[in-house]
Amino acid sequence: MLQLPKPSCKTVLVSLDDSYERCRQITQEYAKTFYLGTLLMPEEKRRAIWAIYVWCRRTDELVDGAEAAYTTDETLDQWEENLETIFAGHPLEDVDVALVDTLERFPLDIQPFRDMIEGQRMDLYRNRYETFEELKLYCYRVAGTVGLMSAAVMGVDESRRTAPWSKGGAVDPTQEAIALGIANQLTNILRDVGEDARRGRIYLPLEDLALFNYTEADLFNGVVDERWRELMKFQIQRARKFFVQAESGVGLLSRDARFPVWSALMLYRQILDAIERNRYDVFRKRAYVSGPRKLLSLPLARLRAEVL
Numbered sequence: 001m002l003q004l005p006k007p008s009c010k011t012v013l014v015s016l017d018d019s020y021e022r023c024r025q026i027t028q029e030y031a032k033t034f035y036l037g038t039l040l041m042p043e044e045k046r047r048a049i050w051a052i053y054v055w056c057r058r059t060d061e062l063v064d065g066a067e068a069a070y071t072t073d074e075t076l077d078q079w080e081e082n083l084e085t086i087f088a089g090h091p092l093e094d095v096d097v098a099l100v101d102t103l104e105r106f107p108l109d110i111q112p113f114r115d116m117i118e119g120q121r122m123d124l125y126r127n128r129y130e131t132f133e134e135l136k137l138y139c140y141r142v143a144g145t146v147g148l149m150s151a152a153v154m155g156v157d158e159s160r161r162t163a164p165w166s167k168g169g170a171v172d173p174t175q176e177a178i179a180l181g182i183a184n185q186l187t188n189i190l191r192d193v194g195e196d197a198r199r200g201r202i203y204l205p206l207e208d209l210a211l212f213n214y215t216e217a218d219l220f221n222g223v224v225d226e227r228w229r230e231l232m233k234f235q236i237q238r239a240r241k242f243f244v245q246a247e248s249g250v251g252l253l254s255r256d257a258r259f260p261v262w263s264a265l266m267l268y269r270q271i272l273d274a275i276e277r278n279r280y281d282v283f284r285k286r287a288y289v290s291g292p293r294k295l296l297s298l299p300l301a302r303l304r305a306e307v308l
């Protein structure tokens with residue numbers, strides 16, 4: 001379990017290298033798919049993503065981790081104050097040393113960090129989403145924000161923005177970065193339907209359940225029938241649209257970021273294929289992408305990074 005903030009005032013913190021090393025270890029331990037993607041990046045960017053990953057993971061743990069029962073609105077207020085301190089250049093804990101260094105090196109905006117805390121706050125109070133618009137806001141906050149943070153580290157390819165043949169003026173792949181976060185989060189939701197239901201949570205929009213005549217009771221009983229399969233097909237199609245939107249932004253990123261992002265995109269998207277292979281039974285089978293399948297995707301990701 002990740003160590004969460006204690007009300008201590010530690011004055012001596014670890015060295016920069018040790019702090020980044022701790023972030024690397026945590027990323028490797030918790031995020032197998034994303035860690036693989038970061039290994040394909042240049043050192044400075046890779047380390048920055050690890051530092052950001054750790055902050056995101058710890059924020060998520062506040063409402064999702066083993067000690068989540070003790071998290072209140074005030075805990076999140078305190079976490080946001082700590083964030084302001086970090087953005088003022090003052091690390092509070094060992095892993096913040098790397099984050100402060102990352103903030104010095106890359107043009108990261110504080111707003112996506114704040115927005116992610118708001119997303120976690122939604123988890124404190126809500127366990128249902130009536131419409132897709134409401135769910136999309138949640139997805140933006142907990143995952144679209146990660147896209148914005150990551151894109152700020154990866155940077156854009158200036159030549160693609162300024163060349164005379166590029167379509168009219170400055171283009172930042174902001175919406176595409178958000179779209180990839182949302183696509184990942186929707187995929188994550190579909191994979192974890194059963195696990196979430198066991199915690200009394202439903203992230204599928206209730207309006208969609210109604211559309212397919214599938215009830216909350218069906219969901220809690222893990223009913224897999226035609227209604228469920230059609231509902232899942234609809235959800236998968238929606239997630240894939242966000243992946244498609246994200247695809248068009250990868251070519252605008254700096255050259256050294258394209259292979260890692262294509263890899264992360266293709267690997268995470270394959271979870272949707274795995275759900276289909278499991279005939280949409282997300283209650284009894286975990287949808288995952290095997291090691292060999294992951295490896296097989298890398299040459300294609302490389303090719304796309306080169307030519308698109």
Ligand SMILES: CC(C)=CCC/C(C)=C/CC/C(C)=C/CC/C(C)=C/[C@@H]1[C@@H](COP(=O)(O)OP(=O)(O)O)[C@]1(C)CC/C=C(\C)CC/C=C(\C)CCC=C(C)C
Pocket residue numbers: 030031034037038049052053056057060142143144146147148150151173174176177178180181184185188192246247249250253260261264
């Ligand atoms: C390769 C790369 C650049 C990775 C980014 C790594 C990073 C900073 C990840 C942070 C993830 C995190 C801990 C977010 C907290 C909220 C959360 C849990 C979101 C879900 C992640 C899935 O994690 P996991 O499978 O471990 O989930 P469990 O909690 O265990 O159930 C999310 C699904 C969100 C992940 C979102 C992204 C990685 C955003 C990707 C977008 C980009 C890299 C932008 C690319 C730019 C363009 C222009 C396309």
Ligand SMILES: Nc1ncnc2c1ncn2[C@@H]1O[C@H](COP(=O)(O)OP(=O)(O)OP(=O)(O)O)[C@@H](O)[C@H]1O
Pocket residue numbers: 115136137140144175176178179182
């Ligand atoms: N800066 C922001 N602050 C708050 N929420 C945001 C912000 N940017 C994006 N969002 C949320 O993320 C969602 C996804 O944005 P995006 O524009 O990529 O979706 P979209 O599917 O293209 O939007 P639409 O269907 O409305 O055309 C938005 O609908 C919004 O809820």
Ligand SMILES: [Mn+2]
Pocket residue numbers: 060064
């Ligand atoms: Mn989580």
